[in-house]
Amino acid sequence: MDQNLDLTRLSSSTGTNAAVSVLEVSTRSKRCPADLRGTDEFLDLGATYYQKYFYTKDHQNYFGVDPKFGPVSLSVRRDAVDDGGNPTRFCYRIILRTGQLSTLRGSIMEDSVPSSKHGTGRGLPLKDVLEFVVPELNIQSLRAASRSPQVPDLLLQLDQQELILQHRVDLQLSRAGQNTGETSSPALTQFLNLLGHSDPVKSFYKHQDQQNSGSNSTESPTVSMMFGEFQLTFHVSALLQTDADGSGQVLRSHLVGNDVTVIFQEPDAPPFKPQINRADLQHVFIIVRVHRPCTQHTCYSLAVSRSRGVPPFGPSIPSGWIAPASSAFVDFLLTKIINAKHATHKSESFVTMATRARKEQLKQLVNSFVTTTPLDSSSGVRFSLISLGGKKKERLAPHPLAYLQSAGALTWSVTVRDPRSSVAVACRLAVSSELLVLIEEAGRKVVFHCSCRDVIGWNTAHGSIQVFYQHGLCVAFSTRDGRWEDSQEITQRLKTVTHGAAGAAVTLRRNRLGQLGFHVNFEGVVADVEAHGFAWQAGLRPGCRLVEICSVPVATLSHEQMIELLRTSANVSAIVLPPLRDGTPRRSFSETQRLPLLEVRLDLDVT
Known part of the structure; x- marks a missing residue:
């Protein structure tokens, strides 16, 4: 299990x-x-990898039908690594696209690839690189892509199809005694103004009231704004009541099927019942309830209802949480909405449809833009794949641990x-x-x-x-x-990617008076050490940081508990981190x- x-x-x-x-x-x-405090959940941040490192740059694309993975697309680029003025080093950036929604992206340092062709200055045989990085891929099935300018554009589109930066959100007004088609109220206007003006990051705001301007009355008022790199457009409409007691609720017909809906409830609004309104598609309802509207003490509470197939998403709403009308609340709400949009795309039904569509796209690319040139001969000049006769050299990597310097x-x-x-x-x-x-x-x-x-x-x-x-x-x-x-x-x-240091496991002995011979503050940082005492001999110095005492993490102890543990333990063991070079503790x-x-x-x- x-x-x-x-x-x-x-x-x-x-x-x-x-x-x-x-x-x-x-x-x-x-x-x-x-x-990272809850933003960009379920968003494929690697979707821009091709655009950043391949698109408009010199690189190679290959298509094929792999016996295991089906239709595949491979993009490779040999790139110089900026190493602060040191001799130029190279890495290979690789993107492998299969019928699965997950795409393999990454890089490998050239010096860490086993090959007999190091030192040529022209790069390694691509076959050596791929056999080392993606050994399960059948390299013989790959053929060079045509030089059509459409290929990079279609690959860019394929990689970024899930990277959606423009989102439509349906905002439903719910209030007692609501009339059909009622889409405005003082409390809602206050809320929309808060959304539009609370943060200078949001670059524009517009509230189009088509009914007042004489435009098509079937169009709902909209509010648009920028939140970071995302553009959100709220379409305002009424949550219609079908029963006198408000027990029956229906969404506007042209909004049924949208994946995320915000329900704005005024203080006297009837309870919202998502089981009545949920459409056939995966859906998330975010309920915003206003308290003391149109006053200096206006505040809001939040609740979320999601379909069973939609995974949980953040940021988490604290129990009993009520937030004042502020930019912090708006940031929290908009982050919640964006993450809800992304979470709906992780439902099983959506993944099934998206996977089927991706396989079809790859098939079309393979059928339309593949050539007959195999991988071994397509890049012989660039990667020195043409092997001269003679004794086969042993494939070694000049710096086997060079990959430890990789950024990915x-x-x-x-x-x-x-x-x-x-x-x-x-x-x-x-x-x-x-x-x-x-x-x-x-x-x-x-x-x-x-x-x-x-x-x-x-x-x-x-x-x-x-x-x-x-x-x-x-x-x-x-x-x-x-x-x-x-x-x-x-x-x-x-050691390469952090400023941390290896800790030392020490056993601390007591002197004749039963003392350990050092003082420690509430962070576990050693303040004073008795010169040449047992603690000194064990390696303790001012600025050292105790992170574990008697197998108990110091972060879980109060200062009083830490001192008590040091005083009463018969055998005191600890893990100690050395200070920085200037003697200050590591933080x-x-x-x-x-x-x-x-x-x-x-x-x-x-x-």
Whole structure:
């Protein structure tokens, strides 16, 4: 029976797991993983990879029908790596598209590819690169794509078809004694003005009242705005009542079937019943209820109803939460709406339809734009694939660990203990230059992530690795079959992409007075150490940081509990992180850069 790992309580402060991407980040549009607090959930952030690194640049495209994957499309580019003025190094960027919605994208350092053609200055045989990176792909089935200018455009369209930046949202007004077609009220106007004017990021606002302007009365009023890179257009209409007591509700007929609907409820509105209104398609209702409208104390509460096939989406709504009319509330609401849009595309019915359509698109590309030129001869000049006669050289990589410098994620097979049941769960550890991520293999879902800037250290013992992040929280995993080589690679990767350091496991002895010989503050940072005492001899210095005491993470202890544990434990063991070179303790980005929190308020007098 598959175990569903749940590490959300460990990573709750770093944002939702559904917002994680482990692709390398373009230096021109670098995003801050530490700022992920619920935005861009279920969005394929790699959809722009082709546009950033391939489109309008010199690269090669190949099409074919693989015996295992069916119709496939492969894009390859040899790219120079900016290494701060050091001798030029190269990487190979690869995109492999199959009939599945998940696309393989990434890069590999040229020096880490086993090949006998290193040192030619013209690149490696593409066959060597692909056999190393995608060994399951049948290379013999690939043929060069035609040089038609349509090919890059169609590949760009294929990659970005799920990257939808313009969204239509239906906004239904619900109030007591509502008349047919009633689409305005003072409370709704106040809400629309809040949406349009609360944040300068939103670049434009328009409220078109077609009924007052004499235009077609069948068109609903609209409100449009920009939220980051997304354009949202709200179409306002009435939630019609069919029964005198309001127990029957129907959506406007031309709005039935839209995936996300916002229900705006005034204080006296009857309860909303989603089971009556839900259309045949997957649907999400976001209910916004206004409290004390048109006053200086106006506030709003939220509720969500989603179809069974739609996965949960963030940001989470705290129980009993009521928010004042503010830009923070608008940001929260718009983020919730955008994530709802993305979540509906992850339902089983939508995925089935999208997968079928993608396979048809790939078939059309293969049939329309493939040539008869096989991969081996199509790029012989560019990648030096023409092999001269003579003794076959051994295929070696000049720098086998060069891939540890890659910007994208490297992965290892690890085992994680479920904190609820202590059951071992198979996962993939992915470490990019931006994020550390654990992906459950059975469900293929991200179960933990943290920013590399938040990693302060790690400790290894007998194939097990503890990673300490933020204010000393810990996530632990072990390499599959206790592979020592994997542990070495993981720690070397952490040294490359984080500012953390390897911790030391120490045993602290007491002097004749029963004292340990050092002082520690509430963060676990060592303040003073008795010169040449037992603690000094064990390696403790001012600025060291204790992250674990007697197998208990320091982040879970109060200062009083920490002192009590040090005083009363018969044998004191600890994991200690060394200070920085200037003697200051190691702190995470989250500790040094406090992110603004969403303003919330709970009014007990509001029901």
